[in-house]
Amino acid sequence: xxxxxxxxxxxxxxxxxxxxxxxxxxxxGDLKVELxxxxxxxxxxxxGIYINKKSLSKSDTTIANINKEKIKELxxxxxxxxxxxxxxxxxxxxxxxxxxxxxxxxxxTHVSSLLVKLDAxxxxxxxxxxxxxxxx
Amino acid sequence: xxxxxxxxxxxxxxxxxxxxxxxxxxxxGDLKVELxxxxxxxxxxxxGIYINKKSLSKSDTTIANINKEKIKELxxxxxxxxxxxxxxxxxxxxxxxxxxxxxxxxxxTHVSSLLVKLDAxxxxxxxxxxxxxxxx
DNA sequence: TTTTAACTCATACTAAAGTACCAAAGTTCT
DNA sequence: AGAACTTTGGTACTTTAGTATGAGTTAAAA
Numbered sequence: 552x553x554x555x556x557x558x559x560x561x562x563x564x565x566x567x568x569x570x571x572x573x574x575x576x577x578x579x580g581d582l583k584v585e586l587x588x589x590x591x592x593x594x595x596x597x598x599g600i601y602i603n604k605k606s607l608s609k610s611d612t613t614i615a616n617i618n619k620e621k622i623k624e625l626x627x628x629x630x631x632x633x634x635x636x637x638x639x640x641x642x643x644x645x646x647x648x649x650x651x652x653x654x655x656x657x658x659x660t661h662v663s664s665l666l667v668k669l670d671a672x673x674x675x676x677x678x679x680x681x682x683x684x685x686x687x
Numbered sequence: 688x689x690x691x692x693x694x695x696x697x698x699x700x701x702x703x704x705x706x707x708x709x710x711x712x713x714x715x716g717d718l719k720v721e722l723x724x725x726x727x728x729x730x731x732x733x734x735g736i737y738i739n740k741k742s743l744s745k746s747d748t749t750i751a752n753i754n755k756e757k758i759k760e761l762x763x764x765x766x767x768x769x770x771x772x773x774x775x776x777x778x779x780x781x782x783x784x785x786x787x788x789x790x791x792x793x794x795x796t797h798v799s800s801l802l803v804k805l806d807a808x809x810x811x812x813x814x815x816x817x818x819x820x821x822x823x
Numbered sequence: 824t825t826t827t828a829a830c831t832c833a834t835a836c837t838a839a840a841g842t843a844c845c846a847a848a849g850t851t852c853t
Numbered sequence: 854a855g856a857a858c859t860t861t862g863g864t865a866c867t868t869t870a871g872t873a874t875g876a877g878t879t880a881a882a883a
Contacts, residue, residue, distance in 0.1 A: 592702075595731035628859060641812030644840070657861050663841065673869085674840075675811055676777030764829060779869070793831050799871060809839085810870075 569594060621684050625668050632686075634661040639678050639687050705730060757820050761804050768822075770797040775814050775823050 573590070622632060637647040644658045651658075662674065669684075671677040681687045709726070758768060773783040780794045787794075798810065805820075807813040817823045 592731045595728045630860065638811060639815070641807065641809060641815040643809060653860090654862055656863060659841070660861075663843090666841080671777065672841095673777060673779055675774060675814065678811065678814065679775070679777040766830065780871095781869085789830090790832055792833060795871065796831080799873090802871080808871095 618686050621686055625684070625686075627665065627668055627686075631661050631665050631668070634658060635665055635677065635681060636687070638662070638665075638674050639681065702730075754821050757822055761820070761822075763801065763804055763822075767797050767801050767804070770794060771801055771813065771817060772823070774798070774801075774810050775817070 569590075627635070633651065634647060637650065642650070644655050644662065647653075648655045648658045662677075666672065666674070666677055669677045669680045671680050678687070705726075763771070769787065770783060773786065778786070780791050780798065783789075784791045784794045802808065802810070802813055805813045805816045807816050814823070
């Protein structure tokens with residue numbers, strides 16, 4: 552967040568400087584008009600691209616924010632969420648157990664409570680529901 | 688495709704006109720320098736945004752094209768793909784059988800061959816692999 | 824008209840997945 | 854320290870999933 556503000560601030564500052572410089576250059580006639588116009592065009596072209604990308608990634612972040620709230624809303628614990636992610640990766644209970652250094656029965660417990668909390672009958676349905684809740 | 692080329696052509700033409708006009712305006716001194724610079728900046732800013740969006744939507748289309756080719760490449764038949772989609776929706780073999788008016792054993796046959804073709808051990812892994820292949 | 828490929832279905836298994844119930848150990852908050 | 858919750862794990866059992874194999878049907882291509 553702070554980073555974004557800083558970057559945008561710097562950007563605006565740079566643009567204002569460019570603005571002032573171009574005005575000065577045109578009036579004093581040090582540079583050719585074409586060059587200045589082209590420079591402004593190019594700079595603002597890329598600024599447009601940059602801003603657009605920023606706003607797109609911002610909307611992604613917004614979705615990511617909804618996620619965490621939804622997870623809390625569904626009362627899904629940290630471990631359960633971890634297991635959910637592994638399920639979505641296509642791992643079996645045994646493989647998840649190995650990766651998290653837990654027993655398979657523990658994974659089964661987590662999976663069962665996940666299915667209840669997500670109102671799913673199967674792990675595959677848990678994946679689709681989780682995605683519809685924008686949790687994954 | 689033709690539409691895109693047309694739009695881009697018009698855009699470039701408009702920009703060249705703007706370019707020439709700004710040159711004329713600055714030299715003849717009809718308009719204030721600030722206004723012209725601001726106008727160029729704004730126009731190119733939005734052009735940047737526009738181009739960026741175009742390129743993003745283009746890449747989406749490309750991904751959609753890869754899909755069908757990849758399905759053929761993996762030698763996945765129509766029915767198998769249909770079953771794959773149902774799996775991704777989180778349905779059980781029984782439910783898929785009911786929806787497609789087939790027996791459960793037929794679905795099992797399709798699922799098994801899908802797992803082989805996608806090189807997956809489980810239906811959940813089939814989902815993730817299919818998505819990585821941009822098939823779903 | 825064969826042949827090929829896709830689609831269908833069955834049986835008999837094995838292997839996972841999932842349920843139900845219980846219980847101990849560890850955290851966190853008061 | 855005690856309450857409340859999370860995490861962990863076990864047993865026993867039921868239900869799906871998945872494999873292997875074989876076989877009949879259909880539609881299109883050679």
